[in-house]
Amino acid sequence: MTIRIYNTLSNQKEPFEPLQPGRVYMYVCGITAYDLCHVGHARSAIVFDVIYRYLQYRGFDVVCVRNFTDVDDKIIKRAQEEGTNSQAVAERYIEAFYEDMDQLGVARPDYEPRATQFIPEMIELIEILIEKGFAYQVDGDVYFAVERFSGYGKLSKRKLDDMIAGARVAVEPGKKNPMDFALWKASKPGEPAWASPWGEGRPGWHIECSAMSTKYLGSTFDIHGGGKDLIFPHHENEIAQSEAAFGKIFARYWVHNGFVNIDQEKMSKSLGNFFTIREVYERYQPEVLRLFLLTSHYRSPVDFSPESMSEAERGLERFYQTIEQVIELTGDLSSSGQLPTSKDTEFSSLRDKIDSILSRFQNDMDDDFNTAAALGQLFDLSRALNRFQDSRSRKPTPEEKELLAQGGHRLRECANVLGLLQRSPEEFFQEHRRMSLATLGIGEEEVEGMIAERAQARKEKNWARADEIRDKLAEMSIMVEDKAEGTRWRVKTASN
RNA sequence: GGCGGCAUGGCCAAGUGGCUAAGGCAACGGUCUGCAAAACCGUUAUUCCCCGGUUCGAAUCCGGGUGCCGCCUCCA
Numbered sequence: 263m264t265i266r267i268y269n270t271l272s273n274q275k276e277p278f279e280p281l282q283p284g285r286v287y288m289y290v291c292g293i294t295a296y297d298l299c300h301v302g303h304a305r306s307a308i309v310f311d312v313i314y315r316y317l318q319y320r321g322f323d324v325v326c327v328r329n330f331t332d333v334d335d336k337i338i339k340r341a342q343e344e345g346t347n348s349q350a351v352a353e354r355y356i357e358a359f360y361e362d363m364d365q366l367g368v369a370r371p372d373y374e375p376r377a378t379q380f381i382p383e384m385i386e387l388i389e390i391l392i393e394k395g396f397a398y399q400v401d402g403d404v405y406f407a408v409e410r411f412s413g414y415g416k417l418s419k420r421k422l423d424d425m426i427a428g429a430r431v432a433v434e435p436g437k438k439n440p441m442d443f444a445l446w447k448a449s450k451p452g453e454p455a456w457a458s459p460w461g462e463g464r465p466g467w468h469i470e471c472s473a474m475s476t477k478y479l480g481s482t483f484d485i486h487g488g489g490k491d492l493i494f495p496h497h498e499n500e501i502a503q504s505e506a507a508f509g510k511i512f513a514r515y516w517v518h519n520g521f522v523n524i525d526q527e528k529m530s531k532s533l534g535n536f537f538t539i540r541e542v543y544e545r546y547q548p549e550v551l552r553l554f555l556l557t558s559h560y561r562s563p564v565d566f567s568p569e570s571m572s573e574a575e576r577g578l579e580r581f582y583q584t585i586e587q588v589i590e591l592t593g594d595l596s597s598s599g600q601l602p603t604s605k606d607t608e609f610s611s612l613r614d615k616i617d618s619i620l621s622r623f624q625n626d627m628d629d630d631f632n633t634a635a636a637l638g639q640l641f642d643l644s645r646a647l648n649r650f651q652d653s654r655s656r657k658p659t660p661e662e663k664e665l666l667a668q669g670g671h672r673l674r675e676c677a678n679v680l681g682l683l684q685r686s687p688e689e690f691f692q693e694h695r696r697m698s699l700a701t702l703g704i705g706e707e708e709v710e711g712m713i714a715e716r717a718q719a720r721k722e723k724n725w726a727r728a729d730e731i732r733d734k735l736a737e738m739s740i741m742v743e744d745k746a747e748g749t750r751w752r753v754k755t756a757s758n
Numbered sequence: 759g760g761c762g763g764c765a766u767g768g769c770c771a772a773g774u775g776g777c778u779a780a781g782g783c784a785a786c787g788g789u790c791u792g793c794a795a796a797a798c799c800g801u802u803a804u805u806c807c808c809c810g811g812u813u814c815g816a817a818u819c820c821g822g823g824u825g826c827c828g829c830c831u832c833c834a
Contacts, residue, residue, distance in 0.1 A: 273762085293834075306834035336832070415761095418829075424760040425830065467832090489834030493762090496833090519834070520763090526826070530833065557771065557782075563764080563827070570770060573783045580782085583796075626772085635772050638781035645781095645798085652790085652798045725792055732794075743795050750796085 265320065265628045267485075268561060270493060270516035271417055275630055278515065280484045286317050286324045287479040289513065290371070291471060291488035291496070294331040295355035296340050299362050300536040301551070301566055302489070302522045302529045308552055309519040309560040309631075310487050311368045312680055316627050319679045326371040327478045329471060330356055332378050333464055338453055348454050352376075362539040365548040367681045373478050377470040381456045384465045384473045387507055388445045396506040400436035402448025402461040408441045411502045417516060418494035443499055445469050468499040475513075476504065486513030490520055490561075520563045522555075529566065537566065545701060547693055549682060550575045556633040556680055577641070578690070579752070581677070584644040586687035587651055588670035592663045595671040602661040608653050609665065615646040616669040623676045633680060643673050691752065698753030702739060709740055713749055716742070 265278040280286045290310045293303055310328070317324045331337075332352035341348040356376075377384075388404055391397035396410050408414045408422060415421055426440050444466035449455035455462040475483060481504065488497065497516065504512040521528045524535045542551055554574035558564040589595065601613055619639060626635035647669050654662065677683035699706055712731050719727040732742055739754045 291834075294832085299834090302834050304834090309834090334832090418761075420761060420830070487834095490763095491829070491833050494829060495831090521828075521834080523827080528828070528833090532831095532833075559772080561763090562771090565770085567770095569783090573770065577782060580797095587797085632772075635780070638772065641781050648797055649799085655790095720792085723792075729793070741795060744791080745796085752796090 265317075266630055267515050267517060268630045270518050273419075276515070280322070281482065281514065284321070284323060286322045286485065287483035288314070288317075288324065288326050288485035288487065289471070289475040289479060289483060290326065290328045290486075291492055292328040292330050292374070293355075293359060294334050294336060295352040295359065296334070296336040297355060297531070298358055298538045298540060300522075300529060300531075300538050301542060301555075302536065303359075304362070304366060304539050304542075304551060305522050305555050305560075305564070306487075306489050306519050307363055307368045308366060308555050308681070310517075312556065312560075312633060313485075313487070313517070313631055314369060314371070315679050315681065316631060320624075320628075325373075325479065327373045327375065327475060328371040329474055330359075330374060330376045331467065331470065332356070332376045333454055334467060342452070349378075362543075365543065366539070366552055367548065367684070369681075375474045375478070377465065377474075378454075380470060380473050380477065381465065383477055384469045385446075385456075385458050387469060387473050387476075387503065389459065390507045391445065391503065394506065396502075397445055398438065399460055402446075402463055403436065403444060404446035404460055405437055405442040406445050406499065406502060406506075407438060408443070408502065409439050411506045413505060414441075414502055415498065417498050417501055420494065420498075443468065443495065445503070468496055469503060471496075471500050472503040472507070472512075475500075476508070481508040481512070482510050483513055485515045485517055487517040487519070490518045493518055519560045520558075523563050523565045524567070526563075526565065528563075542571075545697070546571055546575060547578075547690070547697065549685070549690070550578055552681055553578055553637075556682075557637060559630075559632055559634050561630075575694075578682075579694070581640070581644055581673075581683055582687040582690045584647050585670055585674065585683065586691075588647060588666050589687065591651065591658060592667040592670070594667065595674065596664065596667040597671045597675075599664075599668075601668055602664045604661060608650055609662065612646050612650045612669065613665060615643055616665065616672055619643050619669075619672050619676065623679075627679070636676070636680070640673060640676055643669065647673070695751075695753055698739075702753065704738055704740075709735070709738075709751065713742065713751060717749055720744075 266275045267278045268275045293299060314324060314326050330352070333348060337348045337351050341351045344351065388397060391406065392399065392404065397404055397406050415425070422441060446458060446460055446463050447466060448461055448463045454464055456464060475486070486497065501512050523529060527533065527535060529536045539551070550571060554571055555564065557574060601617055603613065604610060622639045623636050626632045626639060647666060650666065658666070674683050695706070699709070712735055716728050716731040719731065735742060735751070740751050741754050743750045743752070
């Protein structure tokens with residue numbers, strides 16, 4: 263089986279064949295560091311993190327680059343408002359980005375260049391474009407002449423004439439064509455500036471990605487990713503710059519993630535309908551956000567709401583509970599050896615599920631990284647593991663233990679590709695309780711005290727008292743679970 | 759106005775020509791339990807927005823309609 267990837271360039275799924283067998287070169291557009299990241303940024307980061315992990319899981323040597331835009335209008339504006347410089351602003355938000363992403367478990371790409379580190383490369387690229395007649399200078403500005411590049415519009419499927427007709431921007435004086443875009447901008451006083459053949463200035467937005475991707479990945483590479491909103495103009499312009507300059511295909515597979523919506527509308531800064539990642543962390547563990555974002559296919563829009571976050575939270579509880587049970591029963595999850603066999607029907611049925619999980623998971627992921635379907639397989643396995651344990655009232659045999667341990671291990675192995683379920687269940691549940699109690703404003707000691715009191719009542723078979731306490735806890739959204747080893751409790755997730 | 763996308767059970771969400779339309783959440787019934795909870799079992803779409811068409815066969819392909827969304831300005 264080969265991996266199939268939906269390519270924005272062709273608008274269809276294509277078999278994935280990297281330029282060099284066994285190696286993948288990918289570039290993902292990162293953030294402009296001028297503010298805190300919101301859930302939309304988290305989605306993009308997670309989607310490409312999963313693609314990165316999955317390609318590695320499938321045995322590819324992957325070189326992944328994700329940039330930081332650290333010079334731009336918004337950063338400059340912010341710096342002026344704060345009375346600092348744009349470097350300080352960028353630095354601060356890059357730092358914040360790392361904090362948010364680390365918690366989400368987003369792996370660091372191999373290279374994370376910043377635009378300002380590649381000014382000479384950008385200037386060089388612009389010079390090539392001028393030399394080849396694809397760019398022209400007007401005062402201190404340099405523009406790309408879109409009419410000169412015949413492929414312009416091939417990614418976003420637009421025609422130049424249509425774009426001009428529908429253009430909502432005031433035409434900049436000096437541009438030969440309204441759709442021409444800036445490669446280099448003359449800087450105004452007080453703005454960050456670099457010396458260039460066209461005078462003091464700074465790069466336009468799009469040129470950095472062309473320069474940096476070429477530097478790390480070559481003039482043709484395999485995968486280029488980013489949010490759907492980057493298709494036009496950003497990625498269209500990158501193609502124009504790079505292909506005009508080098509005369510080669512730029513990126514071969516264009517991958518774009520869908521938006522995060524709120525009430526069916528795109529979450530965005532300008533609409534003001536966004537939640538920062540940090541705000542989400544106040545209420546939910548980062549892993550909840552991750553699971554939530556992976557329950558839909560990466561190209562579909564996904565609606566962010568408390569309800570769906572709670573659903574994801576319940577889903578995580580379910581997974582961790584299965585793992586916890588398996589660990590309790592087997593001591594540890596083992597990965598060694600072959601799967602044990604037995605004539606027992608329940609045993610064989612679970613064995614088959616475990617035996618096929620990797621290929622089922624891989625089939626779904628091969629199909630354009632269908633994490634939603636892949637998660638379905640994992641839930642299915644989770645239930646099979648629970649069912650098997652439920653069906654055994656007696657102590658499990660060594661073979662049964664081995665089977666469960668391997669099942670748990672494979673569940674985790676697959677989940678790891680999605681960046682999920684890597685913590686210990688204890689850690690997850692503890693954190694879950696801590697956060698939920700904080701939201702409710704209840705102290706843990708208080709709950710523990712009531713639980714202890716109830717345990718005493720139960721010991722004395724004073725059921726009335728025990729139930730009274732349980733009802734009180736229930737009013738506080740605390741659900742108790744009496745197990746053989748003692749009573750456990752969890753906070754019921756709101757809005758379930 | 760131009761271009762693109764989406765519409766699947768109470769909710770979320772896979773499935774893009776043919777096995778019983780995955781999976782999760784919720785609800786109800788059952789097993790377990792002192793009673794519960796959790797877990798497990800069962801029930802919940804003969805049907806995939808509507809109307810036509812292609813086909814032996816369509817949720818899946820084609821045409822038309824309706825509704826929603828996105829891009830065309832910075833945006834993941």
